[in-house]
Amino acid sequence: MKIEKLAAIDIGSNAIRLLVANVITERDGKEPSFTKSALVRVPIRLGADTFNSKNISEESKNRMIKAMEAFKLLMEVHGVQKYKACATSAMREAKNGKAVTEEIFEKTNVKIDVIDGKKEAAIIFSTDLSTIIRNDKSYIYVDVGGGSTEITIFSNGKIVNSKSFKIGTVRLLNKKNSFKDVWENIEIWLKGNTQFLKKPTLIGSGGNINKIFKLSGKMMGEPLSLIYMKAQYNFLKSMTYDDRISELGLNPDRADVIIPATxxxxxxxxxxxAKKIYVPKIGLADGIVKSMYYGKI
Incomplete structure (x- = not known):
């Protein structure tokens, strides 16, 4: 048996995450297994900077530098052999995004790759969905982030189409934009690409759908129904921000974005x-680890 330690840093619009994973390779030729050794989440809301002022603020930049320094120490303690850091919509849209990544590299030696929406979707999609996907069924894979939403449609085991939309939880909190055009584009694109699919099922990824699933009390592998999602959306909207924190136990940086995500x-x-949504609890960090192990990034 061989155990390899890999790590992924996911720099999103709502939070920054460090995932340390064990990759276990059996001697009898079995596929390697990936298990989480540690997961650290830091609520640095970069999207609040970028989607309002088009720049990463000095305060957020300094917090990122401290987070990268802390992540490096944690990876060293865990014995991580290889890691990859990827940033998504907030960093790629920030006018000073390149300057910020260069300064972070200079001060911490952590190299950050700013990836586009299609690459982000491809990395997430590379995670193991074999426990859910059936080759004779159709699925819509939806990953909702702070700044963008990646949608991949696949049927008969093959990708039919995929697209990244500039709409996300942190971006929607910015009341300056109604996002009417984006909503219409998503509706037209989804209806056009799913009209011939029979009984498609959604697969959801992202921190908010993971939290919604946890609140449901369902067992892993069970789907959430459309009826439940409607009821949960109305329930969450009926509560105040403070009540969502005190009564549901949501983190302050989750209590506001969970509604636009839903x-x-x-x-x-x-x-x-789609009448059902499966929540396999996978995300960009998981995809980074797998893609890195198989030499895809």
């Missing part, structure tokens, strides 16, 4: 005709 998943279900 709206995106609900809209995707409605426009695609």
């Amino acid at each position: 709206k995106i998943y609900l809209s995707a279900m409605k426009w695609s005709g």
Whole structure:
């Protein structure tokens, strides 16, 4: 048996995450298994900077530098052999994004790759969905982040189409933009690409759908119904921000974004005709680890 330690740093619009994973390779030729050794989440809301001022603020930059320094120490303690850091929409849209990544590298020696929406979707999609996917069924994979939403449609075991939309939880908190055009584009794209699919099912990824699933009390592997998602959306909207923190135990940086996230998943279900959504608890960090192990990034 061989155990390899790999790590992924996911620099999102709502939070920054460090995932340390064990990759276990059996001697009898079995596929390697990936298990989480540690997961650290730091709520640095970069999207609040970028989607309002188009720049990463000095305060956020300094917090990122401290986070990267801390992550490096944690990886050293865990004995990580290889890691990869990827940044998504907030960093790629920031005018000073390149300057910020260069300064972080200079001060911490952590190299950050700023990836586009399609690459982000491809990395997430590379995670293991074999426990859910059936080759004779159709699925809509929806990953809702702070700044963008990646949607991949696949049927008969093959990708039919995929697209990244500039709509996400942190971006939707910015009331300056109604996002009417983006909502219409998602509706048209989803209806056009799913009209011939029979009984498609949604697969949801992202911190918010993971939290919604946890609140449901369902066992892993069980789907959430469209009816449940509608009821949960109305329930969450009926509560105040403070109540969502005190009564549901949500983190302050989760209590506001969970509502726009639920709206995106609900809209995707409605426009695609999906009645169920599976939540396999996977994300960009998981995809980075797998893609790195198989030499894809």
